[in-house]
Amino acid sequence: MFPTPIEKTSRTWQLTYQAILPFAMIVWLLPLIAVAMFSIKSSADFASGNYWGMPSTFEGFVNYGKVFFESDMPRYMLNSVLITVPTMIGAVALSCMTGFALGIYKFKGNLLIFFMFIAGNFVPFQILMVPVRDLTVNMGLYDTKLGLVLFHIAFQTGFCTLFMRNFIRALPFELIEAARVEGIAEWRIFWFIVLPLMKPALAALAVLIFTFIWNDYFWAVVLTQGPDAQPVTAGITSFNSQFVAQYHLMSAGSIVAAIPPVAMFFLMQKHFIAGLTLGAVK
């Protein structure tokens, strides 16, 4: 193990290490702690210049109540859910199929198609922006959730295919050969043999896509406009112009907007990290 395990070092270093850890964590999270502090303060504290002292009153309920009941925030949150969940399902479903096709079969052009997916996934969004916006407008899907969902599914399929294909590649190929000897149809091999083995990959991809899409801002601004379809990342800017310079409310708003992916991460930590670090170890 590297660095040297702490149990094998001197007592002084052990104690120092134990003291460094919480200190480093607080420094690391300082900007966030500041925002959390803001979100429970009253507007009076800001007026009197009490930015960093103790809050004079605890206004957490009032501030968060305002976010939920006096703004469009709940609508934006709902939009985000209605955009994120279908994208998650669509992209994972499509990439199960592409991953299976590219991971199991040997055919001409296999690597080419695979690399097309990877390359497309790395491309800057801006080169797609004008044509995709045009396409969405022409389909009558501008400023709709469906328009965003369709694009997200298509784009995320690139990353998901990379992930799924490498995962399926690592499965024991003998299983498929044995099934073929038995004369099982290829689609049944996919459905009854490969798919059940892919459960960990499905879980990992689902949480990753959830976070990616929930956090998307660029496409939300390009393809949607108002509270009817905008997800929370784009909605938060209009929320902030509603409560301009009221830092306690803006802070509470951004904390609310950030909670779903954070909750997803803490609940599904193992899958999340397994997904992000795929390929980091050979």
Add this chain to the structure above:
Amino acid sequence: MTVMADTPKPVKPRGWYKRNEIAITPFLFLLPAVIFFSVYVIIPIFQSFWISFHEWDGLGEKTWVGTANYERLLGGDRKFEVSFWNNLRWLFLYLLAIPLGLSIALLLNQKVRGIRLYKSMFFFPFVLSQVVVGLVFSWFYLPREGLLNAILQFFGMGTVNILGDPSLATYGIIAAGLWPQTAYCMILYLTGLNAVDPEQVEAARLDGAKGLRMLWHVILPQLKPATFIAFVVTIIGALRSFDFIAVMTNGGPFGSTRVLSFYMFEESLSEFGFRMGYGAAIAVVLFFLMLIFIAYFLWSMYRDEKGAR
């Protein structure tokens, strides 16, 4: 009695699909995704190239202008130059996320009580959206209300208005971007460190290697796959930086924080009328900048694929 000849029973002829099943199935499985991906990703790339040779407001007819957009772009467009240099700043400084992430990973790669919680806490800024991170940092930097200046004052230093100062604003935004990116690199290295071969480490220890020499000669070579991924995602992230700029400064002050991705968006969907052709030309330049790296990544992956067979 007739003797049944033991000729084989006529085999029911298998259908065309059955006979070619293994050859056809992959294409059937690929079809929906390839169509989707082509319509929304591959074809638009070429459409953007096409549009970049036109003048177009996004609604009416496109007017062919040849290379006029590019000539204007490369012939002394101040905004373009600022954006391009800022892109290079992003590229170099964003790479700091890799050594920073490695340092934190080395700090946290221990087995003490509660270490798992520490790892999660260090990682979770990555899960926040860039919009939220951008807002959090722009409040952190506020000259009057911000915590940063409160701390500076506590140590007896003057206040700085990072996002209001054209010479500092870009660095302030990059620092905000480094926060989640470092977290990502950290988690890659933690996973990598977990898989380091303990026997090699012990052997090196017996040979008297320790500290930085050990890190450089024994550990880092084993972390190569993690470093590769960290490099890929950091480069892509640096060139994609849009959200931070849009949220934190909206390109200002005096346009000093623009990058190509932001400038392109501004030109195409600006309040002064949509200039899609010029925007597309900027996007093409950004695309070629990215293509250098994409080609390198694909080439590395191709080598690995060949090695795997």
